[in-house]
Structure formats: structure tokens, C-alpha cells
Amino acid sequence: MQIHSSITDLRAALSQRGRIVFIPTMGNLHAGHISLMEQARAHGDTVVASIFVNRLQFGPNEDFDKYPRTFQADCDKLAAAGVDVLFAPTEADLYPEPQEYLIEPPGIQNILDGEFRPGHFRGVATVVTKLFNCVQPQVALFGKKDYQQLMMIRNMTRQLALPIAIVGGETVRAEDGLALSSRNGYLSEAERAEAPRLYRTLNEIAAELRAGNADFAGLEQAATAKLAAAGWQTDYIAIRRRHDLAPAADLDQPLVILAASRLGKTRLIDNLEV
Amino acid sequence: MQIHSSITDLRAALSQRGRIVFIPTMGNLHAGHISLMEQARAHGDTVVASIFVNRLQFGPNEDFDKYPRTFQADCDKLAAAGVDVLFAPTEADLYPEPQEYLIEPPGIQNILDGEFRPGHFRGVATVVTKLFNCVQPQVALFGKKDYQQLMMIRNMTRQLALPIAIVGGETVRAEDGLALSSRNGYLSEAERAEAPRLYRTLNEIAAELRAGNADFAGLEQAATAKLAAAGWQTDYIAIRRRHDLAPAADLDQPLVILAASRLGKTRLIDNLEV
Numbered sequence: 001m002q003i004h005s006s007i008t009d010l011r012a013a014l015s016q017r018g019r020i021v022f023i024p025t026m027g028n029l030h031a032g033h034i035s036l037m038e039q040a041r042a043h044g045d046t047v048v049a050s051i052f053v054n055r056l057q058f059g060p061n062e063d064f065d066k067y068p069r070t071f072q073a074d075c076d077k078l079a080a081a082g083v084d085v086l087f088a089p090t091e092a093d094l095y096p097e098p099q100e101y102l103i104e105p106p107g108i109q110n111i112l113d114g115e116f117r118p119g120h121f122r123g124v125a126t127v128v129t130k131l132f133n134c135v136q137p138q139v140a141l142f143g144k145k146d147y148q149q150l151m152m153i154r155n156m157t158r159q160l161a162l163p164i165a166i167v168g169g170e171t172v173r174a175e176d177g178l179a180l181s182s183r184n185g186y187l188s189e190a191e192r193a194e195a196p197r198l199y200r201t202l203n204e205i206a207a208e209l210r211a212g213n214a215d216f217a218g219l220e221q222a223a224t225a226k227l228a229a230a231g232w233q234t235d236y237i238a239i240r241r242r243h244d245l246a247p248a249a250d251l252d253q254p255l256v257i258l259a260a261s262r263l264g265k266t267r268l269i270d271n272l273e274v
Numbered sequence: 275m276q277i278h279s280s281i282t283d284l285r286a287a288l289s290q291r292g293r294i295v296f297i298p299t300m301g302n303l304h305a306g307h308i309s310l311m312e313q314a315r316a317h318g319d320t321v322v323a324s325i326f327v328n329r330l331q332f333g334p335n336e337d338f339d340k341y342p343r344t345f346q347a348d349c350d351k352l353a354a355a356g357v358d359v360l361f362a363p364t365e366a367d368l369y370p371e372p373q374e375y376l377i378e379p380p381g382i383q384n385i386l387d388g389e390f391r392p393g394h395f396r397g398v399a400t401v402v403t404k405l406f407n408c409v410q411p412q413v414a415l416f417g418k419k420d421y422q423q424l425m426m427i428r429n430m431t432r433q434l435a436l437p438i439a440i441v442g443g444e445t446v447r448a449e450d451g452l453a454l455s456s457r458n459g460y461l462s463e464a465e466r467a468e469a470p471r472l473y474r475t476l477n478e479i480a481a482e483l484r485a486g487n488a489d490f491a492g493l494e495q496a497a498t499a500k501l502a503a504a505g506w507q508t509d510y511i512a513i514r515r516r517h518d519l520a521p522a523a524d525l526d527q528p529l530v531i532l533a534a535s536r537l538g539k540t541r542l543i544d545n546l547e548v
Contacts, residue, residue, distance in 0.1 A: 007435060011437065094435075097433070099433060100380035101380065101429065102377075103376075103377060103378070104375070104376045104378035105374070106374035106375065125375070130433075130434055130435045133435040133436050133437060156375045159371070159373060159374060159404075160400075163285065163407060
């Protein structure tokens with residue numbers, strides 16, 4: 001596996017590489033990422049991953065400094081997964097000067113995760129666009145665990161006429177249902193045992209919806225209360241229309257349930273399409 | 275000359291075309307545009323122009339509806355200038371849905387022309403990015419007459435890591451000094467006779483600066499007053515540092531004088547590097 005940190009070197013390496021499939025990450029790779037790497041091969045000739053912990057998408061009180069950085073282990077996993085090229089820019093490579101030109105998403109950036117992470121999706125949209133321009137892939141893969149992010153990247157790519165097909169990868173879960181996430185490593189043993197409740201809660205709501213319960217606000221409130229009783233601090237449990245993440249109005253449309261909740265200091269997110 | 279309106283057709287036509295040089299325009303082409311087309315050939319194998327009057331960069335009280343549209347004459351001029359491919363999308367091609375993902379420039383978008391045209395440069399940055407993504411050129415040419423625009427497109431291209439070299443083309447002037455512009459067509463005969471005063475004013479300020487006069491505010495005010503006496507309504511006459519368009523602080527730095535002023539209903543802009 002080739003590893004490049006400079007944009008110039010990367011472009012030279014990719015110039016004759018056929019159809020390029022790209023998977024951007026922030027490192028600390030788990031089986032969810034590796035699943036994307038393995039799916040990537042089917043979409044093109046050269047699989048390019050990136051590792052870059054993007055300061056721009058972290059709020060001032062978020063975990064940028066302590067975000068887990070495990071570069072050597074990540075390289076081993078990527079090589080084993082058949083990744084051809086790793087782009088691992090430093091901050092000086094990607095932000096040699098303060099980033100002043102930003103991709104500004106519409107109002108959807110301020111709901112759900114965006115309500116609790118002001119500026120987060122602007123930072124995501126900007127770095128993804130910049131990474132796209134560095135790698136110039138024909139296909140890019142993103143996990144469905146970050147559902148709102150995937151939707152916004154899809155919409156942004158279409159709206160900016162980026163010549164890239166966006167592919168969503170299914171969420172990979174532990175045997176007990178917990179969605180794999182780099183932030184799971186922050187959990188204490190007791191919190192890790194408790195953590196699967198989030199996905200169970202999503203499934204309970206889904207069962208109610210399938211049974212015809214359309215009291216969306218009531219379902220959201222009841223789930224929040226049950227999580228609170230088990231020690232969770234919930235940012236949101238939200239039943240939304242899949243196509244634009246607006247609040248669900250009735251049961252005759254594809255829905256998705258999205259959640260973000262904190263166990264101790266660790267913020268977990270998950271979602272389930274219904 | 276090939277003409278395409280759909281993004282898909284355009285991309286197919288450009289897929290094996292070597293190094294692509296791109297000149298975006300809003301049509302109503304004059305010798306300034308044609309000069310860019312002729313310079314383009316030296317930068318690559320295939321010269322692509324676009325004609326698109328971009329609603330997004332016009333304010334609600336600006337001249338979007340009456341902006342001159344002269345498509346057939348433009349095609350003749352482009353073909354004669356050796357342009358290989360013209361991209362002429364309709365609004366449905368480029369904005370099939372409301373444009374919600376925008377390129378947000380930094381504070382420089384709100385000074386000088388930006389102060390008088392709120393949202394203008396956001397609209398320019400967004401459409402240029404989108405046109406870049408459609409055409410995927412290696413080089414793009416923009417006229418220096420739109421000085422602030424050229425600077426912002428340069429900065430945006432670098433900051434978003436777009437793999438495109440930005441080349442500025444010198445302003446082309448009528449024999450009496452008036453910078454060529456599509457909006458010159460709005461001028462009455464009397465206004466057209468008066469119009470060269472704008473460039474003369476810039477040259478008078480430049481002569482003062484070269485003579486060591488560093489009373490920047492005084493020079494700006496005197497010029498504005500002289501224009502007013504001749505019937506002009508001035509938006510700004512501004513002596514600025516070239517590299518970031520901040521107000522000039524002393525004479526030991528490369529400067530540029532920028533102006534926007536109205537004759538009747540017609541708004542003219544011009545600039546002069548010192």
C-alpha cells in the first residue's frame with residue numbers, strides 16, 4: 001500500500017490508476033470502516049482511503065484533541081483490506097492557511113446532530129469537498145451510521161455537480177447490536193454493557209411504527225424517558241422522513257429513526273430505517 | 275464548434291480531449307472575452323467556453339431579466355475565435371432544483387463590490403465551482419476587469435484544492451479607455467461619451483500615488499466629488515492593497531485602485547494596478 005501525505009504526490013500516484021474508489025475516514029478504524037474498504041473493490045480499479053482528523057468539524061468543546069489516533073494499526077488494517085493508496089495529509093498539507101472558503105449546507109445542517117454540533121456539517125462538507133478535489137474519485141463510500149452526513153454528502157455532490165457516485169455502506173454492529181464507532185473506545189466496561197440499549201430502543205420504536213402507532217412525539221418522549229431512567233442523557237430521538245429528515249407526518253412514507261445520546265461523557269449516535 | 279447544454283453530454287464530449295482550458299462567461303461577448311479565448315489556446319489542447327447568465331449572482335433589484343442575451347452572435351464569435359466546445363446549459367440543466375449547497379467566501383465577499391451587491395460573490399463562487407465540476411478543466415481564464423472576482427476565484431480554487439490553474443487576462447479597453455463590458459450596451463450616446471472619465475479618474479489617482487501622495491482617503495473623496503460633478507453616482511473609489519484588498523496603509527506595497535460608479539442606470543466598474 002502506498003502512503004502519501006502531500007496533495008501533489010497523491011495526484012501523481014493516482015494519475016494513471018483507472019477508476020478510483022475513495023473512502024475518507026478519521027482513522028481509528030474498526031470493522032465498519034473495513035467493510036467499506038472491502039466493498040470498494042467492486043466499484044473500481046484503485047481503492048484510496050484517507051485518514052485525517054478534521055479540526056473543522058469539531059466544536060470548541062468537542063473531542064478533537066483526544067480523538068483516538070492509531071495510525072500504525074490503521075495502516076495494517078487498510079493494507080490487509082486491500083487498499084491501494086492511503087492519503088494521510090497533515091494539517092499543514094490540507095490546511096496550510098486558515099480555511100476561509102467553506103461549503104455552506106442548507107438548513108438541514110442545523111437539525112438533529114447539527115443542532116447539538118453547530119458548524120459540524122459545514123466542516124464535514126468542506127473537508128469532504130477538499131478531499132474529493134485531492135483524490136478525484138469516480139466513486140466514494142460513506143457509512144450509513146452517520147445518516148445525516150451521508151444524506152448531506154449525497155445532496156452536496158449532486159448540487160455541486162461533482163462527478164462522483166456516492167455509495168452508502170450498511171452499519172456494522174457488535175453481536176449485541178451496538179453500532180461500531182471510534183468513540184466506543186471511550187466507554188467504561190459498565191457503559192459498554194449498557195450501550196446496546198440505544199439500538200434496542202430504536203428497534204422498539206420501529207416495532208411500534210410497524211404496528212401502526214403514529215404518535216411520533218409520544219414514541220420519542222417515551223424512548224427518551226426510558227433511556228434517562230437507565231442513565232442516558234439524550235440529545236434527540238427523532239422519527240423522520242427518510243428523504244429530507246423532516247419530522248414524520250404519517251406512516252405512509254419511508255421513515256428513519258435517528259438518535260444521539262450520551263453515556264457518561266461519550267456521545268453515541270445510531271439510526272434505523274423503517 | 276460543438277455546443278452542449280447537458281452536463282452528461284458535455285462530459286462525454288470532453289472525456290478524451292487532453293488538457294482543457296475553460297473560460298466561463300455570461301454571454302454578450304465583447305473583445306475582452308474574445309481576448310481570453312485567444313489566450314486560452316496557449317494553455318492547453320481543448321478550449322471550452324460557457325455561456326450561462328447565473329441568476330444566483332444577481333440581487334433582487336439587479337438586471338438579471340434584462341441582462342443582454344445574444345446567443346447566436348456569441349456562437350459566431352466563439353467559433354471564429356477557435357473555441358472547440360461551448361457549454362451553454364439552461365437553468366434546468368444547471369439548477370434542476372433550488373441551489374441549497376453554496377460556496378461561502380470569507381469577509382472579502384462583503385467589501386467593495388460585495389458591499390453593494392449582497393450575495394453576489396457567493397453566487398459567483400458557487401456557479402464557478404459548479405461549472406468547474408462540469409468541465410473539469412486544467413486551466414481557467416478570468417478577466418482582470420472583475421478584479422475582486424478574480425482574486426476570490428484564485429483563493430477559492432487554492433483553498434478547496436481544485437486542480438485548476440487560474441489565469442487572469444488583461445482588461446481590454448476601447449480607444450478612449452473605457453473598459454469593455456457587457457453593461458456598456460446600456461449606455462445612451464451621451465453616457466457613452468462621458469463613460470471614459472472613470473478610467474481617467476483611476477489614472478489621475480495613480481499619478482498622485484506615484485508622485486508620493488499617500489492621503490488615500492483624500493484622493494478617494496476628491497475623485498468621488500469630481501465624478502459627482504460630472505453626473506456620476508459612485509459606489510466606491512478605493513485604494514487597496516493588491517494581495518488582500520484591505521485599505522492601503524502606505525505606498526511601499528503593491529496597490530490597486532478599484533471603482534464602481536453609476537451613469538444613469540448603468541453601473542460601471544474598473545480598476546488599475548499601481
